Amino acid sequence: MNPIAVSARQISVSVQNNPILRGIDLDLPAARWTSIVGPNGAGKSTLLKCLAGLLRHARVQGQVQLLGQPLAALPARERARQLAWLGQNEATADDLPAYDIAMLGRLPHRAWMAPPSAADHAAVQAALHTTQAWDWRERPLSQLSGGERQRVLLARALAVQAPVTLMDEPLANLDPPHQSDWLRTVRALVGGGATVVSVLHEISIALQADDLLVMAAGQVTHHGACADPATHAALERVFDQRIRVRHIDGMWMALPRV
Numbered sequence: 001m002n003p004i005a006v007s008a009r010q011i012s013v014s015v016q017n018n019p020i021l022r023g024i025d026l027d028l029p030a031a032r033w034t035s036i037v038g039p040n041g042a043g044k045s046t047l048l049k050c051l052a053g054l055l056r057h058a059r060v061q062g063q064v065q066l067l068g069q070p071l072a073a074l075p076a077r078e079r080a081r082q083l084a085w086l087g088q089n090e091a092t093a094d095d096l097p098a099y100d101i102a103m104l105g106r107l108p109h110r111a112w113m114a115p116p117s118a119a120d121h122a123a124v125q126a127a128l129h130t131t132q133a134w135d136w137r138e139r140p141l142s143q144l145s146g147g148e149r150q151r152v153l154l155a156r157a158l159a160v161q162a163p164v165t166l167m168d169e170p171l172a173n174l175d176p177p178h179q180s181d182w183l184r185t186v187r188a189l190v191g192g193g194a195t196v197v198s199v200l201h202e203i204s205i206a207l208q209a210d211d212l213l214v215m216a217a218g219q220v221t222h223h224g225a226c227a228d229p230a231t232h233a234a235l236e237r238v239f240d241q242r243i244r245v246r247h248i249d250g251m252w253m254a255l256p257r258v
């Protein structure tokens with residue numbers, strides 16, 4: 001059994017007295033990829049932000065642990081080294097060239113005001129090559145297409161080289177070949193011992209994870225292996241039986257029920 005990379009105990013979140021998450025308990029094992037799925041408004045992004053300690057303007061109860069330590073007690077730099085984050089539609093410095101955006105992922109590794117080290121440059125170069133964003137490294141983010149931009153932001157997260165990576169809708173704007181590349185990248189991260197947690201709307205891609213966390217109405221309704229029939233039943237249930245899970249070409253896929 002792998003050690004637990006991220007755990008949550010009795011997490012409840014409310015915004016302006018509206019409950020959004022209700023008493024969530026979870027243990028996400030290290031060196032595994034967990035996908036979070038569920039209908040719109042289920043609370044997936046809120047949960048992911050809570051696991052990253054990024055919830056502001058919200059009342060948060062309960063405790064999150066990252067690699068065995070209370071998240072709230074970790075110094076910000078330490079947290080940023082251990083946990084890489086790829087958010088959804090986040091504002092970022094659009095005027096910066098792609099290379100500098102990816103270099104932001106190295107900030108937690110650098111001394112105050114110190115120039116990037118050879119290791120920082122190597123990490124950024126590797127990340128930009130992995131996401132195939134190297135060719136436009138000198139172009140400002142504002143001049144890139146949606147998918148190109150997403151690949152630079154993914155490179156920024158990869159450049160952190162953190163043991164835990166949380167990604168909210170990482171496939172946004174990515175075409176099918178780059179979705180496949182993303183899958184390969186995640187598999188490589190997990191194969192190297194890292195832990196990945198992703199919120200995904202592409203259910204067939206989510207089913208390629210090791211484990212699935214199914215959410216509805218601010219609660220976890222199921223947490224199990226992607227290959228487990230009980231997980232497939234939970235998935236079909238949470239989407240009102242509007243999808244069915246089938247084994248096709250050696251992979252679990254979600255098909256629309258029409």
Ligand SMILES: Nc1ncnc2c1ncn2[C@@H]1O[C@H](COP(=O)(O)OP(=O)(O)OP(=O)(O)O)[C@@H](O)[C@H]1O
Pocket residue numbers: 015018020038039040041042043044045046047
């Ligand atoms: N800042 C906020 N103020 C008020 N309500 C919020 C806020 N953030 C989220 N909510 C509400 O909390 C609920 C959960 O939102 P969240 O973004 O976590 O859902 P989600 O499962 O990620 O949804 P989607 O699949 O549509 O991205 C939604 O009903 C949303 O309207």
